[in-house]
Amino acid sequence: MLIALVLLPFCMGVVMLLWGRAALCRLGLPAVAVAHTALACATACRVAQGETISALNDMLAPDALGALFLLLASLLFLAVSVYAVSYLREEERIGEHTNILDHGHFTNAPERRFTACLCFFLASMSLVTITPHMGVQWVGIEATTLSSAPLIYFHRHKNSLEATWKYLIICSVGIALALLGNILLSVAFYRSDGVTETMGMDQVGWFVRHAAQGEPTWLKAAFVFLLAGYGAKMGLAPLHNWLPDAHSQAPSLVSALLSGALLNCAMLGMLRGHQIMLAAGLGGLSGSMLMFFGLFSLATAAIFIVGQGHYKRMLAYSSVEHMGILALGIGTGGLAVFGAMLHAVCHSLIKCMLFLLSGNILARYHTYSSYDVRGMRWTMPFTGALWTAGFLAVAGSPPFGVFVSELLIFKGMLAADAVGWAIAYLVLLAVIFVGLSVAVLRMVQGNRPIDMPKTPREPLLSVLPPLVLGMVVLLLGLWIPDSLKHFLFCAAALIGG
Amino acid sequence: MLLQTCLFLLVLSNFCMLGTPRIRRMTGMTAIQGLLLTVLLCIFGHVMLAVAVLLIKGLLLPGLLWRTLKRLPAQALVCPRKVVPLDVLAGMGGLAFSFWLDGRLVMAHGLFPPMLLPLGLATLFCGLILIVGRIKAITQVIGYLVAENGIFLLGMPLMTTGTAWFELALLLDVFVAVFVMGIAINHISDSFASIDVARFRSLRD
Numbered sequence: 008m009l010i011a012l013v014l015l016p017f018c019m020g021v022v023m024l025l026w027g028r029a030a031l032c033r034l035g036l037p038a039v040a041v042a043h044t045a046l047a048c049a050t051a052c053r054v055a056q057g058e059t060i061s062a063l064n065d066m067l068a069p070d071a072l073g074a075l076f077l078l079l080a081s082l083l084f085l086a087v088s089v090y091a092v093s094y095l096r097e098e099e100r101i102g103e104h105t106n107i108l109d110h111g112h113f114t115n116a117p118e119r120r121f122t123a124c125l126c127f128f129l130a131s132m133s134l135v136t137i138t139p140h141m142g143v144q145w146v147g148i149e150a151t152t153l154s155s156a157p158l159i160y161f162h163r164h165k166n167s168l169e170a171t172w173k174y175l176i177i178c179s180v181g182i183a184l185a186l187l188g189n190i191l192l193s194v195a196f197y198r199s200d201g202v203t204e205t206m207g208m209d210q211v212g213w214f215v216r217h218a219a220q221g222e223p224t225w226l227k228a229a230f231v232f233l234l235a236g237y238g239a240k241m242g243l244a245p246l247h248n249w250l251p252d253a254h255s256q257a258p259s260l261v262s263a264l265l266s267g268a269l270l271n272c273a274m275l276g277m278l279r280g281h282q283i284m285l286a287a288g289l290g291g292l293s294g295s296m297l298m299f300f301g302l303f304s305l306a307t308a309a310i311f312i313v314g315q316g317h318y319k320r321m322l323a324y325s326s327v328e329h330m331g332i333l334a335l336g337i338g339t340g341g342l343a344v345f346g347a348m349l350h351a352v353c354h355s356l357i358k359c360m361l362f363l364l365s366g367n368i369l370a371r372y373h374t375y376s377s378y379d380v381r382g383m384r385w386t387m388p389f390t391g392a393l394w395t396a397g398f399l400a401v402a403g404s405p406p407f408g409v410f411v412s413e414l415l416i417f418k419g420m421l422a423a424d425a426v427g428w429a430i431a432y433l434v435l436l437a438v439i440f441v442g443l444s445v446a447v448l449r450m451v452q453g454n455r456p457i458d459m460p461k462t463p464r465e466p467l468l469s470v471l472p473p474l475v476l477g478m479v480v481l482l483l484g485l486w487i488p489d490s491l492k493h494f495l496f497c498a499a500a501l502i503g504g
Numbered sequence: 505m506l507l508q509t510c511l512f513l514l515v516l517s518n519f520c521m522l523g524t525p526r527i528r529r530m531t532g533m534t535a536i537q538g539l540l541l542t543v544l545l546c547i548f549g550h551v552m553l554a555v556a557v558l559l560i561k562g563l564l565l566p567g568l569l570w571r572t573l574k575r576l577p578a579q580a581l582v583c584p585r586k587v588v589p590l591d592v593l594a595g596m597g598g599l600a601f602s603f604w605l606d607g608r609l610v611m612a613h614g615l616f617p618p619m620l621l622p623l624g625l626a627t628l629f630c631g632l633i634l635i636v637g638r639i640k641a642i643t644q645v646i647g648y649l650v651a652e653n654g655i656f657l658l659g660m661p662l663m664t665t666g667t668a669w670f671e672l673a674l675l676l677d678v679f680v681a682v683f684v685m686g687i688a689i690n691h692i693s694d695s696f697a698s699i700d701v702a703r704f705r706s707l708r709d
Contacts, residue, residue: 108706142670149677153684160688165695169704172688176644179681180635183652186674187628190659197612197662224610252707311709320709 009060009067012046012077012133015039020126023119032122033095039126040081040088043133047081050074050137055494065208069137071497075348076275077136079355080268084129086472087260090363091125093468094260097370106164107375113164121161127154128264135272139211141189141279145182148240148276151269152178158264159257170249170256177249178240185236185276188229192283195225211279218286226284230293233280234300240273243300243334244307247327251311254323255375259366262319266326267359271351274333278502281337285503290340294503297338298428304331305435313442318377319365321446322358325401328439329354335432336416337502343419344504348495349487350412353480354401357409360476361397364390367469368450372459377446381453389470391451393477398447400480402440408483507547511623514540514657515599518630521650522591525583530634530646531569537653538562548660553668560675565649565682572642572686580699583638591637598629615661627654641692641699645685652678 019039023032053060054074061068069077095118098104103112115121131150138144152175160171196217206213214221239246254262284293308328315321329350336347367390372380383391400407413436420429487495496504517533517540524530538561545554573581602625609621631651635644656674663671693699 140670142667143673146670146673146677149681153677153680156684156688160691163691166706168688168691168695169707172641172692172701172704173707175681175685175688176635176648179648179685180632180651183648183655186652187655187658190655190662193659193662194612194615197615222610222612251709256707315709317709 008046008050009062009069009137012043012050012137013067013130015042015046015130016126016133017130020123020130023126024123027119027122029095029099029118032119033092036088036091036122036125037085039129040085043129044081044085047078047133051078051494055490055497063208066140066143067134067137068139068209070139070211070501071494072278072501073136073139073275075352075494075498076268076271077133079271079352080129080132080136083264083267083355083359084125086359086363086476087263088125089468090260090263090366090472091122093466094258094366095121097466104162105373106162106166107369107373108166109164111164113162116157116161116163120157124154124157125264128158128269130154132268132272136275139209141192141210141276144276144279145186145189148185148237148273149179149182151272152182152240155261155265155269158261159253161258161261162256167256170252174249174253177246181236181239181246183236184232184239188232188234188236188280191225191229191232192280195221195223195229211282214283215286218283218288221283221287223287223289226287226289227292230280230284230289230296233277234293234296237273237276237280238300241270241277242273242304242327242330244304244327244331247304247307250327251320251323254326254362255317255319259319259362259369262322262365263359263362266323266362267355270326270330271355274330274351278337282502290503294338294340297334298425299338301331301334301336301338302428302431302435304328304334305432305439307331309435309438309442312439315442315446316378317375318368318380318446318450319362319375321377321443322361322365325361325439325443326354326358329358329401332413332416332432335428336419339416339419339423339425339428340503341419342422342504343416344499344502345495346412346415346419348499348504349408349415349483352495353408353412353483356476357397357400357407357480360393360473360480361401363469363473363476364394364397367465368394377450380450382455383451385455386459387465389465389474393470393473395447395451396477396481397473398443400477402443403436404440406481406484408480408487411484411487507544507617508619510540510543510547511619514653515623515626518627518650519592519595521646522595522630522633523588525585525588527581527583527640527642527646528573530643531566531573534569534646534649535562535566537650538566541653541656544657544660548663550663550665550668553663553671556672556675560679561649561653564679568679568682568686569642569645572689575690576642576693576699580640580642580693583640583643587637587639591633594633594637595626595630598633599626602626602629617661620657620661624654624658627651627657630654639700639702641685641689641701644701645682645689648685649678649682
């Protein structure tokens with residue numbers, strides 16, 4: 008089952024790349040997604056029940072934390088694959104496109120290459136989440152960069168190329184630094200009697216069990232490099248520069264996966280380091296660093312969200328904000344870690360929803376500017392309503408799940424006597440709420456633009472996935488099933504919750 | 505002695521890269537670094553891995569870079585001369601810092617042979633300087649390769665026969681990364697009529 012989680016999307020990607028016809032590939036995506044989601048659900052259920060599952064001599068052996076992120080990536084891929092059917096059909100119909108920023112003409116990359124890269128992307132994310140081997144995880148995270156770069160450059164114009172290049176260089180160099188972190192981790196546990204050879208494939212488990220034997224100086228150095236390396240990929244400020252560019256230039260369904268699933272995978276790499284630091288009794292240092300960079304990311308996001316005219320960049324900065332909230336919650340420890348796990352779930356779902364909706368808006372209005380989008384409630388009522396609901400959810404309004412998770416993190420900070428941090432957190436959340444609401448309400452309200460043709464019906468497949476995602480986040484705000492609560496507790500317990 | 509000679513040549517190749525504005529020469533130096541890493545792996549007793557490194561870092565990666573260079577116009581293959589002295593100075597600073605750090609770190613006995621840690625770190629710094637200091641897309645790829653060589657060197661004493669598969673996976677990843685970057689550079693050259701990353705200014709806030 009675990010091998011299939013990686014091999015199924017990988018093999019389908021190879022088949023699509025070599026022999027796939029565009030229409031068949033398009034329909035193949037949901038098929039892969041359904042099968043993968045079934046496997047991911049089965050894996051998550053078994054892990055949540057406390058069962059130990061492994062394959063390839065423990066090279067694949069997910070714990071609760073990994074299984075949670077696997078499930079999220081899989082569910083998001085399912086939503087995106089359904090959305091992709093109508094999106095790609097429309098892209099094929101249009102043929103030659105016009106770049107919104109410089110009005111130049113461009114064509115898309117071949118569709119089968121796009122769908123194949125989506126499958127490779129899913130395979131690499133699956134590998135990242137289910138392996139306890141930090142080296143394999145590193146290879147998987149680098150593979151996510153390489154498989155997603157062609158996805159960002161699907162629309163072949165200058166701006167997407169610029170975004171792709173920045174993404175490739177910043178993330179590759181960042182991940183190279185994370186590799187140095189992995190090496191320093193091994194140095195910290197090196198013994199001249201050759202004890203490192205008995206480590207086996209479950210490196211994380213081994214490091215946690217033998218954490219007391221680790222040399223603190225090298226452990227601290229290792230965590231710094233893991234934080235810098237994976238933090239760059241995760242979009243933590245000040246290494247977030249690639250994120251707004253890539254998210255704004257990628258097709259919306261790719262932005263949805265980047266923001267909802269990929270950032271979690273990068274965060275998982277960093278959390279493994281934090282897990283080891285906690286076991287070594289150095290959780291205070293790693294927690295403080297996470298809190299600092301978390302709050303710094305929140306502040307950076309607040310600065311750029313206020314007055315942001317580009318609605319896709321606004322969503323990207325919102326991702327920086329939420330990664331900051333996650334880091335802040337995890338760094339705080341205790342109850343806040345459970346809140347952070349719930350937040351990871353809610354943020355992934357709601358950001359995927361919002362990016363998919365931004366694709367609908369872009370297709371209708373042909374502009375990135377929130378100043379030029381008016382009267383969405385008349386021109387696209389379903390998307391407009393969902394966009395408003397999505398904004399309320401992502402900004403942390405009740406009764407959505409994000410409100411509950413942000414409140415739990417706040418309570419966790421108060422319980423940890425981090426009152427100053429808690430006040431700064433609230434102030435920044437308020438600033439971001441105002442910044443988001445100005446842009447979103449401007450887009451939804453107002454009259455329909457005079458030159459806009461009469462509203463065509465919104466395709467069902469373009470509103471159904473966002474609707475389902477939004478409903479789940481609403482439900483999580485009202486009621487968290489016991490099984491999910493238990494699962495989140497298990498995941499949080501691994502990182503100090 | 506052979507180990508120290510190889511490390512010395514590696515640092516020399518770093519400064520040759522920092523000291524030249526010519527991208528063809530820098531590409532040649534990456535091939536030399538691949539050869540030096542091969543010899544170093546043989547010294548550590550990892551002969552099979554050394555063969556893989558020779559193939560990938562010594563031949564395939566420089567080959568990919570040469571292939572990319574061939575498609576670029578001649579004027580794209582020279583960096584501005586004014587940044588060269590600054591890069592060399594920064595490289596010397598990186599080397600001095602590496603030696604200073606090496607003197608302060610407490611290490612497990614027998615893990616790193618003399619000079620390997622500071623020179624590995626210096627190679628990493630050299631790569632980062634090339635990425636930040638030069639404005640051509642191709643020099644950023646070369647810088648990435650050099651930084652990765654430095655990290656690879658630092659990981660060398662920890663390699664065992666049981667971890668060879670991981671090193672191969674890592675090499676494959678780097679190979680695919682350079683392949684993808686090479687394709688991107690060709691697209692950049694076609695779209696922007698230059699591989700100058702300073703022209704990337706359209707996506708600012």
